[in-house]
Amino acid sequence: MPRTSALQAMTLTYRRDLVLAFRHWEQVAQPVVFFAMVTTLVPLALSPELNELRQVAGGMLWIAALLAALLGLEFLYRADHTDGTLEQMLLSGQPLGLLAAAKTAAHWTACGLPLVLVSPLLAVTLGVPTEALCTLMLSLALGTGILSALGAVGAALTLGLRRGSVLLSLLVLPLAMPALIFGARAVDMAIQGEVARGPLLLLGAMCVLSLTLAPFAVAAALRISLE
């Protein structure tokens, strides 16, 4: 009897999660709407002066994107846990870490990528010069990747809890702080016309580290949560 290879199983899982996400398009839209709302509120609360907004734009965009990306994390494994499909994934004989990696990738595509794509539009309203937009998108792509990977660990750990969302934020946000520091710094440097190579490289390293290590942690956490 031929078996499904691990790569095929990952592709299946990735496609399944994307199809499910887009059948609930409001879940996909929610982080984007949140991101847009927060960045629209900034000029109202601070100042409509573009020169002043430009000073805080990098930090504000990063905070808003990070919180927006945190919104959907709780449901990453919750639905699969409730309907029993997570149990079947565990019993499929496929490496659970790789399936978790595929789920994380799907979550990033449905949640992180839309944030990255709308960020230039929102950045321009905060007075960010067009030269800095590339750095902003790249930094956010890496940052939301880190958050998806770390968030998956948090989501798997808090799976058995009835109200896990508060604990999830408490677990994940402190771990994401280094990404916030370097990401906001990279955007700031780009806005001032400097080359943000250093912080971007550090962000990239953090992203690779979390993407490679998180799936194993997720797999271990899922096994504990399902006992």
Add this chain to the structure above:
Amino acid sequence: MDAEAGQVVHVAGPNGSGKTTLLRVFSGLLPAEQGGIRWRGLPITSDLEAYATTFCYLGHSDALKADFTARENLAYGVGLRRPVTAAGIDEVLSRAGLSGCHELHARVLSAGQKRRLAMARVMLAAAPLWILDEPFTNLDHVGVLLLSDVIAEHLDGGGAVIVAAHQPPAIPRHTASCVELS
């Protein structure tokens, strides 16, 4: 206790006696507090992933995605274990008595139809050992007879079945050995 090829083991006992817990221990989802489970002589804890390929588990929940059609549910649920074709899915859906439901979303299926779909997943997965937790729940009279037939065919083909149920399952041509929990 042992389960051999062609044998059906009936796990019986009152509510709360630990039937589901025992089945979850068999499937490797729960570690055994005492003793252990062996598959073909090897302890299952030595390689849980390889062991998982040898059996198919039907739990309390049907493991169906409400937003997926019957066909999509099988394509993923079984596709994770082995490659499946559209023809194979159609065949097993007809066998499970779900002929008109291929393109229906699982959320609009009745509880009995969901159970049949979950059972279709087990049938299509083609694993030698079936671990079934209350498979007859929500099934109508015809469904119970159909499932008993399917189990009998699986046993004839050299498979083994462990089934937790309140009523002793009436499997054609086979008698179940009973394990009573108290």
